[in-house]
Amino acid sequence: MIMKKFLIGLMIVVVVAVAAYFGYKHFHHNPPAKAVSTTQTTTKAKSTATPMPSYYVGDTQKEGSLAIKLDSTSGGTSMAELPANTRVFSVNITVTNNDPITYVSPDAFVNESSVYTQVGSDTSTGQYIKAYTTPCFGGGDATVPANQSLSGCVQFIVPTNASVDTYLYNNLKWYL
Numbered sequence: 001m002i003m004k005k006f007l008i009g010l011m012i013v014v015v016v017a018v019a020a021y022f023g024y025k026h027f028h029h030n031p032p033a034k035a036v037s038t039t040q041t042t043t044k045a046k047s048t049a050t051p052m053p054s055y056y057v058g059d060t061q062k063e064g065s066l067a068i069k070l071d072s073t074s075g076g077t078s079m080a081e082l083p084a085n086t087r088v089f090s091v092n093i094t095v096t097n098n099d100p101i102t103y104v105s106p107d108a109f110v111n112e113s114s115v116y117t118q119v120g121s122d123t124s125t126g127q128y129i130k131a132y133t134t135p136c137f138g139g140g141d142a143t144v145p146a147n148q149s150l151s152g153c154v155q156f157i158v159p160t161n162a163s164v165d166t167y168l169y170n171n172l173k174w175y176l
Helices: 001-027 033-046
Strands: 060-063 066-076 086-097 102-103 113-119 123-125 142-144 149-159 161-169 172-175
Touching: 060 172, 066 161, 086 102, 086 113, 086 142, 086 161, 113 149, 142 149
Parallel strands: none
Antiparallel strands: 060 066, 066 086, 086 149, 102 142, 113 123, 113 161, 161 172
8 A cells, every 4th residue: 555655656757757857848948939929020010010100181192193181170061952960071182183184083082082980989880871962073983184183071970979080091091
């Protein structure tokens, strides 16, 4: 009986010693190469990362040959009957065509535009209905001659209780 307890104790000591030896050897003498390279990559990425600039009302951004300036925002006008609990929100922009050829937007910049809104503490992604029947850009096509500018607006039907906080034109973004 004493011999059996002695052998069990000895086996436990041997197992612990072997585990300690291999654990020490693995973690202290041979650090994994993957962990080192990941740390180096992460450090390098952090040091070269450029923060994304923020744009606001009054700022101009470029997309291809177009320069788009968000001039102002306001409550818009509508020639159509609005759904209940909605209002029209207007984004006034100036589009400059820096190309030697005339630029035509067949939908007066409407399909490229969207807004985000916030209602209380809830945020919505706000792909709101564009108000096509408003008098912005004269309706229909918007034509910007070569090396000239055109000002107008894009309007959205948004919930009455929403505050609009962001305007997007394709990949461009302004905070309101």
